[in-house]
Amino acid sequence: MLKRERQVYIVHQVNLHNKVLSTALSVEIDVSEDTIRRDLQELDEKGKLIKVHGGALSHSFSNIKYPSSKVYAQNSKKIIAEKAIGLIKDKMFVLTGGGTTVVEMARALPLHRSATFISGSIPAIVEFMNHPNVEVIVIGDKLSKNSKITLGADAIARINTLKPDLCFLGINALDLKNGITDSDWDVVQLKQAMIESSQKVICLTISEKINTMQPIQVCDLSRIDILITELPKDDPMLKPYVDAGITVL
Amino acid sequence: MLKRERQVYIVHQVNLHNKVLSTALSVEIDVSEDTIRRDLQELDEKGKLIKVHGGALSHSFSNIKYPSSKVYAQNSKKIIAEKAIGLIKDKMFVLTGGGTTVVEMARALPLHRSATFISGSIPAIVEFMNHPNVEVIVIGDKLSKNSKITLGADAIARINTLKPDLCFLGINALDLKNGITDSDWDVVQLKQAMIESSQKVICLTISEKINTMQPIQVCDLSRIDILITELPKDDPMLKPYVDAGITVL
DNA sequence: GAGATAAATGCGGCTTTATGCATTTTTTTT
DNA sequence: AAAAAAAATGCATAAAGCCGCATTTATCTC
Numbered sequence: 240m241l242k243r244e245r246q247v248y249i250v251h252q253v254n255l256h257n258k259v260l261s262t263a264l265s266v267e268i269d270v271s272e273d274t275i276r277r278d279l280q281e282l283d284e285k286g287k288l289i290k291v292h293g294g295a296l297s298h299s300f301s302n303i304k305y306p307s308s309k310v311y312a313q314n315s316k317k318i319i320a321e322k323a324i325g326l327i328k329d330k331m332f333v334l335t336g337g338g339t340t341v342v343e344m345a346r347a348l349p350l351h352r353s354a355t356f357i358s359g360s361i362p363a364i365v366e367f368m369n370h371p372n373v374e375v376i377v378i379g380d381k382l383s384k385n386s387k388i389t390l391g392a393d394a395i396a397r398i399n400t401l402k403p404d405l406c407f408l409g410i411n412a413l414d415l416k417n418g419i420t421d422s423d424w425d426v427v428q429l430k431q432a433m434i435e436s437s438q439k440v441i442c443l444t445i446s447e448k449i450n451t452m453q454p455i456q457v458c459d460l461s462r463i464d465i466l467i468t469e470l471p472k473d474d475p476m477l478k479p480y481v482d483a484g485i486t487v488l
Numbered sequence: 489m490l491k492r493e494r495q496v497y498i499v500h501q502v503n504l505h506n507k508v509l510s511t512a513l514s515v516e517i518d519v520s521e522d523t524i525r526r527d528l529q530e531l532d533e534k535g536k537l538i539k540v541h542g543g544a545l546s547h548s549f550s551n552i553k554y555p556s557s558k559v560y561a562q563n564s565k566k567i568i569a570e571k572a573i574g575l576i577k578d579k580m581f582v583l584t585g586g587g588t589t590v591v592e593m594a595r596a597l598p599l600h601r602s603a604t605f606i607s608g609s610i611p612a613i614v615e616f617m618n619h620p621n622v623e624v625i626v627i628g629d630k631l632s633k634n635s636k637i638t639l640g641a642d643a644i645a646r647i648n649t650l651k652p653d654l655c656f657l658g659i660n661a662l663d664l665k666n667g668i669t670d671s672d673w674d675v676v677q678l679k680q681a682m683i684e685s686s687q688k689v690i691c692l693t694i695s696e697k698i699n700t701m702q703p704i705q706v707c708d709l710s711r712i713d714i715l716i717t718e719l720p721k722d723d724p725m726l727k728p729y730v731d732a733g734i735t736v737l
Numbered sequence: 738g739a740g741a742t743a744a745a746t747g748c749g750g751c752t753t754t755a756t757g758c759a760t761t762t763t764t765t766t767t
Numbered sequence: 768a769a770a771a772a773a774a775a776t777g778c779a780t781a782a783a784g785c786c787g788c789a790t791t792t793a794t795c796t797c
Binding site for chain 4: 261262272273276292293351
C-alpha cells in the first residue's frame with residue numbers, strides 16, 4: 240500500500256470513527272506501528288487529525304466536548320459505568336439493554352478493549368460504532384421512540400439464539416420482594432429474553448431506584464448475578480441484596 | 489506501444505483501480521520504470537492523476553471515495569434530498585440504504601409526514617428516530633464500521649421478507665454500460681437484496697459519481713426506476729439515462 | 738522514401754524516501 | 768510503586784527517484 244494511500248485511509252478512518260488506535264491501524268494495514276505513528280505525526284502537522292497517545296482523534300470529536308449535560312444523575316452514572324467496564328474482558332460477547340447508563344458505559348470503554356457488543360439500543364450502538372476496537376451486532380426490530388431501543392418478536396427471537404458472556408441491564412426498579420420490575424410490557428418481554436439467554440446478568444442502576452417497584456415483574460432477585468450502583472459496595476442500603484447472594488460492586 | 493497510447497492506458501488504469509504502482513505498470517507495458525515515472529510526471533502536471541512515491545492515485549481516491557471536507561457536496565445533497573422527499577407519501581413503507589444523501593433526506597423530511605422507514609443505516613435511523621411521525625424498523629445484523637450500516641445474511645434475509653413501496657439507494661458509481669457498481673462485496677449483496685424486494689428503486693447520487701465505475705456490479709440500468717441528482721432533469725449529462733428509460737428528477 | 742531532426746527511452750551512478758528494528762524514554766494502567 | 772504499553776530516537780536497508788548521457792524511435796522535410 241502506498242504511503243499516500245495509507246494516509247488517506249487513516250484520515251478517512253478518523254473522520255468515520257472519530258478515533259483510531261495505532262495498534263488497530265497497524266494490523267489493519269499491515270505495517271509497523273512505527274509507520275503508523277509517523278503517518279499520524281505528519282497528518283497531525285498537516286492539521287488533518289489530532290495525534291494522541293495510542294492513536295488519533297478527529298477535530299470534530301475534540302471540538303464537541305461531551306454535550307451530555309442534561310442527563311439526569313450524570314455523575315452517578317459515570318461511576319456506575321466505570322465499575323461496569325471492569326467486568327468486560329477482551330473477546331467477550333456482551334449484550335446490553337437501553338438506557339443512559341449503558342451509553343455512559345459505552346463512552347467510557349477504553350480504546351484498547353476489544354469485545355463484541357450486541358444491542359438494540361440506538362444511542363448505545365452509536366457510541367460503540369465510534370469505538371475503534373469493538374464489533375457491534377445490531378438487534379433489529381421496530382424502534383421504540385420512547386426508549387430508543389428495538390422491541391418486538393424479532394428482537395426476542397434473535398436474542399434467544401445468542402449466549403452472551405455478559406448482559407448489562409439498566410433497570411428502572413428493584414426491590415427485595417419482586418426483584419426487577421418495569422412498566423412497559425414490551426420492554427419486559429425483551430429484558431426477560433436477555434436475562435434468559437445470558438451467562439451472567441449485571442444490573443446497572445442509580446441507588447434512587449433501589450427499593451422501588453413498578454407494575455410488571457421482569458424477574459426475581461435470584462436471576463441477578465451482579466448489581467452495580469454509584470454507592471460503595473458496603474453501603475447499608477445494599478446490605479439486603481448482598482445477603483440475598485448478589486455480588487454488589 | 490506509443491507514448492500517447494501508453495498514457496491513455498495508464499489514465500484508464502488509474503480511473504479503474506484508483507491507484508497504480510510504477511513497478512506493476514512497468515512490467516505490464518514492458519517499459520522501464522523511468523519511462524513510467526516520466527509518464528506519471530506528465531499526467532500529474534496535466535492534472536489527470538496524482539503522482540506519489542511508488543505510483544499514482546486518482547483524484548477520486550482522495551476526493552470522492554474519502555471526502556476530506558465534511559461539507560463537501562453538502563448543498564448538492566440537500567437538493568437531492570428535497571427532490572427525493574417529494575416521492576414519499578403518507579403511509580408508505582420506505583426502505584433506505586446508507587450514505588449521507590439518505591441522512592440528508594431523513595433530516596429534510598417534513599414533520600407532518602407519517603411513513604414507515606426500514607433501514608440498517610445507523611445515522612439514518614438516528615434521524616428518523618427524532619422525527620415525530622415516522623415509524624422506524626431497524627434491520628439488524630453485524631454493524632459495518634466503514635459504512636455504518638448493518639450487513640450480512642440476517643439483514644438480507646429480513647429484507648427479503650419485505651415488499652416496501654420505495655427503496656432509496658445512495659450509490660457510489662453509475663454508468664451506462666455497467667449500471668450501479670460498488671467496491672464492497674457485502675454492501676453489494678445487501679443492495680441487491682434491497683433492489684429485488686422493492687417495488688420502486690430510486691437512486692440518489694451527486695452528479696460527480698455519474699459515469700464512473702467500481703469493480704463490482706450491483707445491478708444494471710434497467711432495474712433503476714428513478715434517478716435523482718442535484719442537476720436539473722434536462723441536463724445533457726443525464727440525457728443517456730433518460731433515453732435508457734429511467735425517470736430522472 | 739531517405740536523411741535530418743527532435744523526441745523518447747533505457748541505463749549507470751548517486752541521492753532521497755520509506756520502513757522496520759533495537760534501544761531508551763515517557764506515559765498509562767494497575 | 769511496579770509493570771505494561773506507547774513513543775521517541777538512531778540506525779540499517781531496500782526501494783524509488785533523479786540526473787545526464789548514449790541509443791533508439793518517431794516525425795518532418797525535401
